[in-house]
Each structure stands twice: as C-alpha cells, then as structure tokens.
Amino acid sequence: MAGDSGADGDNSGTGTHPTKDGKKATIRDVAKKAKVSLGTVSNVLNDPERVAPATRNRVLKAIEVTGFVRNIAARQLRGGGSKAVGIVILDSSNPFFTEMIRGAEDALRQEGYLLIACSTDGSSDREAMYLRHLEEHQVEGVLITPSNDDLDQIIDFHDRGTPVVLVDREANSGELCSVTVDDVKGGSIAISHLVEDGHRKILFVNGPMSIRQCRDRRAGVDVALKGQRSPHATDWIEVIDLEVPSLSIAAGEEISLELLNIDPSISAIMCANDLLAIGVMRGLASSGSDLLSRVALVGYDDITFSSLVSPALTSVHQPQYDLGYAAARLLLEELSDSGHRHHEIRFTPDLVVRESSIKKSSPA
Amino acid sequence: MAGDSGADGDNSGTGTHPTKDGKKATIRDVAKKAKVSLGTVSNVLNDPERVAPATRNRVLKAIEVTGFVRNIAARQLRGGGSKAVGIVILDSSNPFFTEMIRGAEDALRQEGYLLIACSTDGSSDREAMYLRHLEEHQVEGVLITPSNDDLDQIIDFHDRGTPVVLVDREANSGELCSVTVDDVKGGSIAISHLVEDGHRKILFVNGPMSIRQCRDRRAGVDVALKGQRSPHATDWIEVIDLEVPSLSIAAGEEISLELLNIDPSISAIMCANDLLAIGVMRGLASSGSDLLSRVALVGYDDITFSSLVSPALTSVHQPQYDLGYAAARLLLEELSDSGHRHHEIRFTPDLVVRESSIKKSSPA
DNA sequence: ATAAGTTTTTGAAACGTTTCAATAACTCAA
DNA sequence: TTGAGTTATTGAAACGTTTCAAAAACTTAT
Numbered sequence: 001m002a003g004d005s006g007a008d009g010d011n012s013g014t015g016t017h018p019t020k021d022g023k024k025a026t027i028r029d030v031a032k033k034a035k036v037s038l039g040t041v042s043n044v045l046n047d048p049e050r051v052a053p054a055t056r057n058r059v060l061k062a063i064e065v066t067g068f069v070r071n072i073a074a075r076q077l078r079g080g081g082s083k084a085v086g087i088v089i090l091d092s093s094n095p096f097f098t099e100m101i102r103g104a105e106d107a108l109r110q111e112g113y114l115l116i117a118c119s120t121d122g123s124s125d126r127e128a129m130y131l132r133h134l135e136e137h138q139v140e141g142v143l144i145t146p147s148n149d150d151l152d153q154i155i156d157f158h159d160r161g162t163p164v165v166l167v168d169r170e171a172n173s174g175e176l177c178s179v180t181v182d183d184v185k186g187g188s189i190a191i192s193h194l195v196e197d198g199h200r201k202i203l204f205v206n207g208p209m210s211i212r213q214c215r216d217r218r219a220g221v222d223v224a225l226k227g228q229r230s231p232h233a234t235d236w237i238e239v240i241d242l243e244v245p246s247l248s249i250a251a252g253e254e255i256s257l258e259l260l261n262i263d264p265s266i267s268a269i270m271c272a273n274d275l276l277a278i279g280v281m282r283g284l285a286s287s288g289s290d291l292l293s294r295v296a297l298v299g300y301d302d303i304t305f306s307s308l309v310s311p312a313l314t315s316v317h318q319p320q321y322d323l324g325y326a327a328a329r330l331l332l333e334e335l336s337d338s339g340h341r342h343h344e345i346r347f348t349p350d351l352v353v354r355e356s357s358i359k360k361s362s363p364a
Numbered sequence: 365m366a367g368d369s370g371a372d373g374d375n376s377g378t379g380t381h382p383t384k385d386g387k388k389a390t391i392r393d394v395a396k397k398a399k400v401s402l403g404t405v406s407n408v409l410n411d412p413e414r415v416a417p418a419t420r421n422r423v424l425k426a427i428e429v430t431g432f433v434r435n436i437a438a439r440q441l442r443g444g445g446s447k448a449v450g451i452v453i454l455d456s457s458n459p460f461f462t463e464m465i466r467g468a469e470d471a472l473r474q475e476g477y478l479l480i481a482c483s484t485d486g487s488s489d490r491e492a493m494y495l496r497h498l499e500e501h502q503v504e505g506v507l508i509t510p511s512n513d514d515l516d517q518i519i520d521f522h523d524r525g526t527p528v529v530l531v532d533r534e535a536n537s538g539e540l541c542s543v544t545v546d547d548v549k550g551g552s553i554a555i556s557h558l559v560e561d562g563h564r565k566i567l568f569v570n571g572p573m574s575i576r577q578c579r580d581r582r583a584g585v586d587v588a589l590k591g592q593r594s595p596h597a598t599d600w601i602e603v604i605d606l607e608v609p610s611l612s613i614a615a616g617e618e619i620s621l622e623l624l625n626i627d628p629s630i631s632a633i634m635c636a637n638d639l640l641a642i643g644v645m646r647g648l649a650s651s652g653s654d655l656l657s658r659v660a661l662v663g664y665d666d667i668t669f670s671s672l673v674s675p676a677l678t679s680v681h682q683p684q685y686d687l688g689y690a691a692a693r694l695l696l697e698e699l700s701d702s703g704h705r706h707h708e709i710r711f712t713p714d715l716v717v718r719e720s721s722i723k724k725s726s727p728a
Numbered sequence: 729a730t731a732a733g734t735t736t737t738t739g740a741a742a743c744g745t746t747t748c749a750a751t752a753a754c755t756c757a758a
Numbered sequence: 759t760t761g762a763g764t765t766a767t768t769g770a771a772a773c774g775t776t777t778c779a780a781a782a783a784c785t786t787a788t
Contacts, residue, residue: 074774310674438744
C-alpha cells in the first residue's frame with residue numbers, strides 16, 4: 001500500500017466538492033481516493049473497529065475531501081431503515097397537537113430520526129392518502145391520532161408491516177401500542193371541581209359524540225355524579241347537554257349566542273375542550289355579555305394560551321408534550337425489540353384552577 | 365398470451381397480501397402475476413398510455429391482488445426524486461411558525477410531497493445536524509428560517525445541490541429564493557398608528573439586535589419618524605429603546621417588572637413581537653398593575669391568539685400561512701424549471717387595531 | 729524459513745425500480 | 759401472401775450501499 005502523498009492534484013484548493021462531472025460524491029469516489037475497496041469504506045462508516053487505524057484515517061480523509069454524503073435511499077434499498085417516522089395529526093393549528101409534535105420530535109431527534117408531519121383535518125380520505133405516501137417511503141413507524149373511530153385502514157396499514165402507535169386513542173384489543181390520557185377521569189375531576197364549589201346545575205358543551213374523547217369526557221361526568229349521590233343526599237345535581245358540530249373556537253363562538261339566554265339557574269359551564277371554551281368566551285365578550293362574571297367556566301386540554309385569555313381558563317391539563325414524547329419512545333422500543341408486546345401508556349390528567357371558575361356565586 | 369383465468373390458487377380469498385415469504389410485493393411479483401416484463405409494469409405505473417388496454421388492465425389487477433406498494437427508495441436510487449421537502453423552523457410552540465408549516469404543507473400536498481418538520485430552537489448546531497440528515501435523505505428542497513444571521517452553512521448546503529427557499533429572511537445577494545414580510549414597513553405602520561393617536565413618548569421593547577427582524581422593525585420606526593418630522597413640526601416624538609434577550613412570553617413577563625415604574629409621560633409601548641407583548645400583559649396583570657388602562661400597547665405578528673387575550677392586542681399582521689404557502693410554491697417552481705432564476709416574494713404587513721391601543725389618553 | 733492463528737481487505741451479489749435500444753407483434757395496403 | 763409502417767413489449771444495465779465468504783496480509787512461535 002503506497003502512501004497517499006496528496007500529490008494527485010484533482011480539485012486542488014477547496015475543501016469539499018462533487019465529482020468532476022458535477023454529481024455528488026459516492027462511496028465509489030471515496031474508495032478510489034483512499035485506494036481501498038467499496039466494502040472498506042462501508043466498514044469505516046458502519047463498523048469502524050473492523051478497519052486498521054491507518055486505513056480508517058485515510059478513508060475518513062477521503063470522505064472529507066470528496067464531500068461524501070451517504071445516500072439513505074441506497075442504504076434503505078439494501079435493507080437499512082429509512083430513519084424517518086411519520087406523525088399524523090388532526091389539526092396543526094390546535095396547540096394541543098403542536099406540543100405533541102414537539103415531544104415526538106425531541107424523542108426521535110435523540111436517535112437520529114426525522115419526523116414527517118401530516119395533518120388530516122379529520123378527513124379519512126386524507127388520512128388514507130398520507131398513509132399510502134408514508135408506506136411508499138417505508139417510514140420505520142407512524143404515530144397517529146386517528147381521523148375517526150374506524151381504525152380499519154390504520155390496522156391494515158400496520159398489518160402490511162409498518163409499526164403504529166396510536167396517540168390519544170386506545171387500541172381496540174391490544175393489536176397496537178397506544179398512548180392516552182384518561183378522559184373519563186378528566187371529565188370526572190372537572191365536574192367534581194364544579195360540584196365541590198357548590199354548582200348544582202351545569203351545562204356541558206360537548207363536541208360530536210362520534211368522537212371518542214367527547215364520549216369519554218361526558219362519561220366521566222356520569223362517573224363523578226354517581227359517586228356524589230350518596231343515599232341521603234339532599235340536593236340534586238343536574239347536567240344539561242349541548243352538542244356542537246366541532247371542537248373549535250368558531251363552534252364555541254357560535255354556540256355562545258345561545259348561551260345569552262340560558263336558564264339563570266345554570267351556574268357553571270363545562271366545555272369539552274379549550275378551543276370551545278375560548279370560543280364561548282370570545283363570543284360572549286363580542287356580545288357584550290357579562291355572563292361569565294356569574295357563571296363558572298371550565299375547559300379541557302390546558303393548551304398554552306388558556307392561561308393567557310381573560311378570564312384565565314380553568315382547564316383539565318393534558319400532558320401534550322409527554323404524550324408525543326412517550327408515543328415516540330414506545331415506537332422506538334418496538335423498533336428495537338423483535339419480541340415486542342403491545343401495550344398502552346395512560347396518563348392521568350389533573351385540573352388547573354384559574355380565574356374562570358373561581359368564586360362564582362351559585363344560585364341560592 | 366394465454367388468459368389468466370384466476371385458477372392459480374395462491375393466497376386464495378383475501379384481497380391484498382405480501383409474497384409467500386412474508387416480504388412486501390415488488391414489481392417483480394406483479395410482473396410474474398400479470399405475465400409481463402418488469403418494464404411493462406413500470407410503464408403501467410409511469411406511462412400508462414404506452415401500454416395496450418388489455419395488458420394495462422391485467423397489470424392493474426395484479427397490482428391490486430399482490431398489494432404492491434411502490435418503493436420510493438428504489439425509484440430515488442434510479443434517479444427519481446424523493447418526493448419530500450424539509451422545513452426548518454426556529455420554534456414549534458410559536459403559532460407564527462405552526463401557521464407557516466400549515467401553509468407549506470397544504471401547497472406541497474397538492475403535488476404529492478411529504479413535509480419533514482425540523483425545529484432548531486435557534487441552535488446553529490442543531491440546524492447543521494438537520495441539514496445533514498435532510499441531505500442524506502436527498503430531500504428535493506428545504507424551506508428554512510435561519511437560526512442566525514450567518515447564512516454560510518445554508519449556502520454551502522444549497523451549493524451541494526439542494527434547492528433552498530429562505531422564509532422570513534432575505535438572501536444576501538440573489539443566491540437563494542426567499543419569502544419575507546417587509547418588517548421595516550411593519551415597524552413604520554405600527555409606530556405611525558401610535559403617533560397618529562397622539563402618542564409622543566413611546567417605549568420600544570425589542571429583542572436582540574443581532575436578529576434581523578428586530579433590527580428591521582426598529583428601523584421602520586426611524587423611517588416613520590423621519591416622515592413625520594416636517595420642518596415646522598411643533599411637537600417632538602421620542603422613542604425609548606429597551607432590549608430583552610429573547611422574543612418570548614417569558615422575556616415579556618420579566619421585563620414587565622421594570623415597566624411598573626416607567627416614566628409617566630410614556631403613553632405607549634410597542635413590542636417587537638406578540639409573544640413579548642403577551643408576556644408584558646401577563647406580567648402586569650400578575651403584578652396587579654393597571655398600567656395598560658393608561659398606556660397603549662402594540663405587538664407584532666398577529667398570531668392566532670392575539671385577538672383572544674385581554675385587552676385584545678393591536679398587532680402588525682403577518683400573513684403566516686401565506687408565507688409558508690408561497691415559500692413552498694416558490695420551491696416547487698424551482699424544481700420544475702431548469703432555467704430558474706432566484707427571486708424574492710415580499711409581503712406587506714398591515715395593522716390590525718384592537719382594544720390594546722384604542723382610546724388611551726396621551727399626556728397633555 | 730515455515731506453519732498456524734488472527735486481522736484486514738476485497739469484491740461479487742443483492743436490494744427494487746426505471747430507462748431505452750432492440751425485438752416482437754400488429755395493422756394495413758398492394 | 760408479402761412488405762412497410764406503427765405499436766407494444768422486452769430485458770439488460772444502471773443507480774449507491776451493504777453484506778459476508780473468500781482471499782490476502784499480518785503476527786507469532788518454532
């Protein structure tokens with residue numbers, strides 16, 4: 001092996017450069033430069049202990065001089081992974097999801113993975129399209145908040161070979177990993193807070209009952225009320241249901257018009273999520289209503305801005321960042337463990353009490 | 365060509381399935397099933413007019429039966445594009461950026477591209493790491509808000525072959541496409557609003573002058589004041605500068621403590637972005653201060669929640685969604701036009717007046 | 729110098745898809 | 759039927775990287 005004395009003079013002067021015909025440097029260029037085989041270059045990249053130090057340094061030098069950047073597609077074709085994970089969410093303008101993405105990104109970055117972000121806006125067709133694209137890309141896994149209750153297309157996708165972790169959604173029967181928050185419990189602690197504050201007639205502004213989260217949060221209300229109704233209870237707690245078509249600020253604003261004339265004995269409003277609650281607040285303020293000086297308001301999610309609105313919103317805190325982080329870690333575990341068993345991580349929500357529910361007088 | 369009578373009996377009954385050894389179906393399996401060549405299958409997928417209808421239908425049937433899903437890595441290796449674009453932003457918890465991502469995603473989805481989201485949190489090292497990963501993945505382009513003023517690593521990245529569009533940042537001298545908002549103009553219209561309302565002593569809470577947007581917005585203030593000072597002006601307008609270390613809610617809250625004792629002749633505060641302004645509001649509210657009932661407040665960005673805080677924030681509106689959408693469209697143009705010339709799209713901001721700056725009495 | 733054991737390097741083949749020159753098949757007119 | 763022109767299909771080779779059996783090189787003991 002004659003020493004490479006650096007006298008071969010191609011592309012003298014500059015540090016990094018493509019090959020002479022303008023193409024990006026490949027492993028073949030590095031091998032030629034270092035006067036070793038393709039396999040040796042690959043070993044330096046992937047199994048450096050297997051290469052003698054002198055050879056290894058020569059190859060590393062050649063990598064630097066040629067400006068070589070590995071081609072993931074070639075590696076992937078030969079059997080390597082894509083080092084990419086998809087995340088499929090409902091709505092990227094809801095801070096609930098952007099915090100979740102942040103958690104997932106942080107976890108994946110630690111392992112050198114890229115995160116492909118996809119928003120379905122609740123469309124099953126768009127979800128299918130994204131899953132198809134992700135499958136063509138051979139992503140190593142997908143974190144997904146389903147667009148609807150029907151998991152069939154997600155199960156099919158998973159059965160075709162891509163690991164899936166459900167986020168904020170349980171699997172039906174252990175066929176997938178999932179990360180959730182106990183929304184039944186969340187509903188319970190919200191309503192309990194209001195009941196303990198003396199409220200006896202409470203309006204529940206919910207989203208579509210076809211959405212599982214809406215069903216669970218409402219179910220939590222029932223669980224809490226059952227626990228409150230001891231045999232010798234002397235007062236009666238009533239919950240009035242109002243369903244809106246979507247869990248958005250706009251839907252909250254729209255329903256606020258109906259709240260202007262609500263039964264005066266209603267002393268509290270619980271909303272199925274913070275965007276709804278914020279929309280209600282906004283709509284009432286626009287109408288010049290002072291309803292919220294009389295009536296307590298509780299939201300659900302505790303998104304970043306809930307503490308910033310006025311009155312600051314009491315809300316059931318969901319650990320959004322932790323959801324994303326835990327989901328990504330679960331997926332990474334599944335990727336590294338061939339004998340992986342699916343399981344669920346369930347977070348417990350807690351209530352953050354702020355101005356919107358404090359010191360409202362309940363009716364005598 | 366004997367007809368395929370469906371009597372070959374492999375995997376009978378189910379619609380889609382992998383090959384007999386559990387691997388995903390490849391183009392080779394489709395070709396075998398349809399009794400055509402690999403090239404014919406590829407033509408059906410990529411140039412269907414070139415295939416006779418009877419053959420084409422047979423191949424499409426085989427694609428369905430085998431459950432074939434194209435492998436992008438193989439296509440990419442042979443010379444096709446990755447159908448993926450990276451977007452590199454500063455902070456995914458700032459609604460300014462999440463709206464921008466949304467615009468980019470919508471534009472790219474129309475052309476069948478996936479969006480890879482990367483947050484730098486202002487770190488140049490992290491930016492370098494992401495650029496490297498994106499390069500290995502051979503993304504077809506990158507939309508990027510630079511982590512700092514030094515564009516060197518981004519230019520190098522671009523020079524190595526990946527198209528780049530700067531977002532909310534100008535290129536230095538036409539070497540890259542960019543999409544920006546005229547922050548000088550934005551600063552001007554904000555301060556003009558305050559001056560027209562009669563304010564003569566105005567505090568400017570800015571971020572680090574090392575950040576170009578902060579410099580531009582402040583420069584806009586000077587431009588507007590020059591225009592206001594006619595030779596025979598009888599009153600004097602004074603702007604007092606206060607610099608904070610970061611453009612965040614937290615920094616705004618912290619500086620609000622210093623605002624408790626400001627010169628009473630200051631009748632207006634302009635903040636370099638909405639997060640700062642919201643932090644100031646929050647901090648003042650926490651301190652029980654009624655400063656904002658006397659002093660006008662103006663922010664910059666008009667993020668989604670600025671209308672929801674109290675008082676609703678007057679703010680310079682940046683078209684965040686449009687920034688992202690336009691950047692992605694610029695990139696797509698560059699990809700489809702081999703004679704592409706770089707250019708810049710510059711949006712003009714406009715002021716949205718809300719409660720925070722209305723009807724404050726300026727000092728006599 | 730020779731043999732045995734260990735370390736290092738090599739290079740052929742695989743991966744899935746696309747491309748295009750060559751071949752085969754088809755159609756129509758004489 | 760034959761020949762010319764057109765359409766449709768084929769299949770070899772390329773793309774960049776990894777893998778692993780085989781070969782080469784090195785080290786140590788006799």
